Amino acid sequence: MYTKKPQVHVNQGEQLKLTIKRLGINGEGIGYYEHKLVFVPGALPTEKVVVNVIEDLHNFIRAELVEILRKSDDRIQPVDDYANDVGGFELENLAYDKQLTFKRDVIKDSLEKYKPAGYRKYKLRATIGMEHPVHYRNKATFQVRSDGEKVIAGLYKHRSHTVVDLKTSALQYPLTMKVMRAVVAIIDELGIPVYDEEKNAGIIKTVVVRAATATDQVQVTFITQSKKLLKKRQLLERIAAELPEVVSIMQNVNPGKTSLIWGPETIHLAGKEKITEVLNGLSFDLSARAFLQVNPEMTEVLYQEAFKALDLTGKEKLVDAYAGVGTIGLSVADKVREVRGMDTIKAAVDDANANAIKNGIMNAIYEVGEAESLLPLWIEDGWRPTALIVDPPRTGLADSLIKTILDITPKKFVYISCNPSTLARDLVKLTRKYNVEYIQSVDLMPQTSRCECVVKFKKK
Ligand SMILES: C[S@@+](CC[C@H](N)C(=O)[O-])C[C@H]1O[C@@H](n2cnc3c(N)ncnc32)[C@H](O)[C@@H]1O
Structure with missing residues (x-):
């Protein structure tokens, strides 16, 4: 009788030697120890490494990289020295051309997992990359805390709520970092209490700095524990005097301990309520809560790919679903008869x-x-509708929406996905009535493991 071999168990803190075989969906190195999967962030395929066990879970081990005994030829020096400490910089160690291959492979692997009849017939195109894959991120959402002596601002350290103070970032559009550091220094100098997570006390939890890269207008939003913002007048005066690029200052109230960044109430503090970005030659006003892709240069590339896939004739009734501030539908309004769109965020729809x-x-x-x-x-x-473009969040499409799409089967249908796993799941159903003509991957977030792609469907 076949008995399953018991899996090896290792203790926290134990050191293991292994070879990394591939990258996981989140950009972490994956190796095996006695046939058990080991996830090692920061390690690259072919590397021989020494790792420290953090946790042995039932089916896999989580470990941290201690030493690289044999380096991959694709390893490069990350620009940010904290790249391996915080989330969102997973691929900074990897040569950019290999990052692009990785993203295409992640999509392929996700699709292959489902393997339903018919839907494996798709053409997956090479990822379109960014010419200079740095300094693109138009929005910085930094947690603000005290290190006991001064105010710090940055991202959480991996799997913790310890904030790493980010003074520079190769991902951020430079203006966002300039404003962020200056605002944090002002908060520090004015002695405005920042959030203490343990005590659930303090005022400012998060600072969001968003820049419109075409106009260099900046919006600053303070996310606070309560409506009361101590030394508000001095704060606004100092920003007005020292940071002329800040044209809009907002406050969002998010009380209590919560994993959500934004709270329900947004208050206008000073300047305009919106900043103005330019995309595809059109001008878009943006509220603090409205979604906008974080990489404007590659957003235009992504949209152009989506428009090519839609292949509009001027006669279509187009639905721009999951529309944000209307960037997709409005960009092609002159190429269709009519556009209707929707989003769940009222500010974005306005x-x-x-x-x-x-x-x-x-x-x-x-x-x-x-x-x-x-x-x-x-x-x-x-x-x-006779044409449909969907651009959902990472959760993908609701089952009932898929049912509606299959009922009406618009001739022209394009899906922009930011999550290969939910895309693969949705394709199982969508391919009952559509063939996937091709999938075009576009790198919207260089140096991270995030993938974005355009799927062109053809009615069966
Ligand atoms: C990935 S963003 C795309 C936004 C826009 N198309 C763009 O390119 O900037 C997804 C958007 O879907 C919205 N959203 C989330 N769930 C939704 C739903 N069930 N129906 C409509 N919109 C939704 C979010 O508010 C967000 O603006």
């Missing part, structure tokens, strides 16, 4: 409608609500 007017677009309208609820309502009312 921005989208205002952006249509601002750009002289008369054939586009956006509504607040879930794609899965609104699209069936529009159809019930007799408005049937």
Whole structure:
């Protein structure tokens, strides 16, 4: 009788020697110890490494890199010296051309996992990369804490709530870092209490700095424990005097201990309520809560790929689902008969409608609500789309939306995905009525393990 070999158990703190075989979906090195998977962030395929066991879980071991005994030829020196400490810099050790290959492979591996009939027939194109894959991130969302002596601001250390003080970042658009560091210094100098997670006390929890790269306008949002913002007047005066690029200052109130960054209430503190970004030659006003892709240069590339895939004729009734501030639908409004879009964030939808007017677009309208609820309502009312573009968050499409899409099967259909796993899941159902003509991967977030792609469907 076959008995399963008991898996080896290792203790926390034990050191192991292993060879890294591949990269996991989150960019971590994966090796084996006695046939058990070992995840090692920062280690690269082919490397022989010594690791320190952090945790032995049932099916795998989590470990940290201690020493590289044999280096990969693809290893490069990361620009940020904290790249291996915090999330979001997973691939900074890896040569950029290999990062692009990795992203294509992640999509391929995710799709292959499902293997339903028909849907393995797709063409997966090479990832389009960024010419200078640094300093692209237009938004910095930094946790603000005290280290006992001074105010620090940055990202959480891996699997902890210890904030790493980020003074520089090769990912961030330089203006965002300049403003962030200056604002944090002002908070420190004014002695405004910052959040203490253990005691659930203090005022400022997070500072969000978003820059519009075409106009260099900056918006600063203080996310606070309560409505009360101590020394508000001095804070606003100092920012106005020292940071002329900051044209909008907002406050968002997020009380209590929560893993969510944003709270329900957003208050206008000074300057304008929005900043203005330019994409595809159109001008977009952005509220603090509205989503915008973090890499404007590559967003244009992504959108162009999506528009190519849509192949519009001027006659379409287009749905821009998961629309944000309307950047996709408004960019092609002159190439279709009509655009309807939706998003769940009211501020984003208000921005989208205002952006249509601002750009002289008369054939586009956006509504607040879930794609899965609104699209069936529009159809019930007799408005049937002939082209559809979906750009959902990482959770992918709701089952009921997929059902609606399959019911109406618009001839032109494009899916922009930022999560290969949910894309693969959704394709299982969508390919009942569509073939996947091709998948074009685009690198929106260099140096990170995040993947983005455009899927072009063809009705069966
Ligand atoms: C990946 S973003 C895309 C935004 C926009 N298309 C762009 O390129 O900037 C996803 C958007 O979907 C919105 N959203 C999340 N769940 C939704 C749902 N069920 N229905 C409609 N929109 C939703 C979010 O508020 C967010 O703006």
